[in-house]
Amino acid sequence: MPPRCLRRRPPEGERPAWGGPAPDDLAWPTVSHEADPQRWYTTNLVGVPAPVLGSAAFNAHPLPLHIAGTRESHAGLFALLARSADLNEAGEMFMHYLAIAFGLTPASSDACAAEQRRWRASYIKLLQGWALDSNSPSGAVLKGWVESRFGLVPTFHQTPLGRFPSPAWIRYLEEKSASRFHNNCIQQQLDLLFEFCQWVLLRYAPLGPGPHVPLWRGSNRCEEQVVAGSLQPGPRGGVGRRLTLRLNNLVSFASERERAECFGDWVLEARVPLSKLLFFPGLLPGRILTGEDEVLVLGGDYLVQARYD
Numbered sequence: 001m002p003p004r005c006l007r008r009r010p011p012e013g014e015r016p017a018w019g020g021p022a023p024d025d026l027a028w029p030t031v032s033h034e035a036d037p038q039r040w041y042t043t044n045l046v047g048v049p050a051p052v053l054g055s056a057a058f059n060a061h062p063l064p065l066h067i068a069g070t071r072e073s074h075a076g077l078f079a080l081l082a083r084s085a086d087l088n089e090a091g092e093m094f095m096h097y098l099a100i101a102f103g104l105t106p107a108s109s110d111a112c113a114a115e116q117r118r119w120r121a122s123y124i125k126l127l128q129g130w131a132l133d134s135n136s137p138s139g140a141v142l143k144g145w146v147e148s149r150f151g152l153v154p155t156f157h158q159t160p161l162g163r164f165p166s167p168a169w170i171r172y173l174e175e176k177s178a179s180r181f182h183n184n185c186i187q188q189q190l191d192l193l194f195e196f197c198q199w200v201l202l203r204y205a206p207l208g209p210g211p212h213v214p215l216w217r218g219s220n221r222c223e224e225q226v227v228a229g230s231l232q233p234g235p236r237g238g239v240g241r242r243l244t245l246r247l248n249n250l251v252s253f254a255s256e257r258e259r260a261e262c263f264g265d266w267v268l269e270a271r272v273p274l275s276k277l278l279f280f281p282g283l284l285p286g287r288i289l290t291g292e293d294e295v296l297v298l299g300g301d302y303l304v305q306a307r308y309d
Helices: 056-060 075-081 087-101 113-117 123-132 137-150 167-176 186-203 257-263
Strands: 212-219 226-228 240-254 266-273 277-279 294-308
Touching: 056 266, 056 294, 075 087, 075 186, 087 186, 123 137, 123 186, 123 294, 137 167, 137 186, 137 240, 137 294, 186 277, 212 257, 212 294, 240 257, 240 266, 257 266
Parallel strands: none
Antiparallel strands: 212 240, 212 266, 226 240, 240 294, 266 294, 277 294
8 A cells, every 4th residue: 555645545436556544444644744853854965964964873973064165166265275384264264264264354445335335244243133133033043054054943032932823933933034144145154154063173273183172051931842861860869860852053152161051940961972063162253152152063962960959
C-alpha cells in the first residue's frame, strides 16, 4: 500500500487501486501546513542537515562549518589575512576590507545631503543593536541570518515563537525583513564575519585548541527550554543538574562564570563547539560586545550543567 501522503482519493463508488477498504471506510487526511516550526524542513548553506546541526550529538562531536561560496567569493581578503602577524592586525584588515567592499565609511563632507543621511546597514550596527537588546529589530535580522544560512529556526523573539502563524511570528518576520537592514548586502557581511571568526579560531587559537570551549549563560527561563532531564534536584541532591536545553537559534554566552551570574538565577555551563561561534570579545578591534564579554553562539540542543545561585 502506498504511503498516505501519496494516495489519491478515488472517485465515489470506486475501490482504491491497492485493494484496501472502500472510500467510506477510510479516514482521508486533510492537507494542512505544518504548524510546529521545530518540525519544518529547512535548507542551509553549510552542508550539514539542520536537525543534525542543532542536536546535542553534533555539539559533542562537532564538524567544521563553512558557508558555501563565501571564501571563494572573497579570496583576496583571505589571501591578505594570511599575511597578518597577529589577531589585532587581522581584525584591522578585515574591518578595512568590509568598509571598502560595502561602503561602510561615513560620507565625505562634500557629499550631497541625501548621501550624508543615507543609512548603510552594517554588521557592526547589528552587533551593537544586539548588545542593547537581542529582541530588537537588529536581533531579528541576526536570527533571520542564522535561519537562512544554517537552517536553525528561532524559538524566541520578544515572546516564544510557538505555532505558526501567530502574532509573535508575524512580528518577527516583519522585523527581520525590514528594508532598512537589507539595503547593503547585510547577509553577505554576516557571512564574512562568520568565516573570519572561524579563520581566526583556527589560525591564532585565541580560545584554545578546541574543538570546544567552556562558556556560561545566565537565565531565568530554563523550565520552558528543557528537552531532556529535569531542573529538580536528584535523590542525592547536589549543586548541579545535567540536562539538555533547547536554546534559541542565536544566543549569547559569557566567557566567565561571574559575568553569567548577573543575568539570571540559573547559571548554565556548556561545552560549546568552536565551529558554532559567530563572535567573541577581541575578535575585532574596538569595543564591540566587550561590555558584558558576550560570545555569540549558534543555538540548538545543548547538554548543560545547571546551577541555581
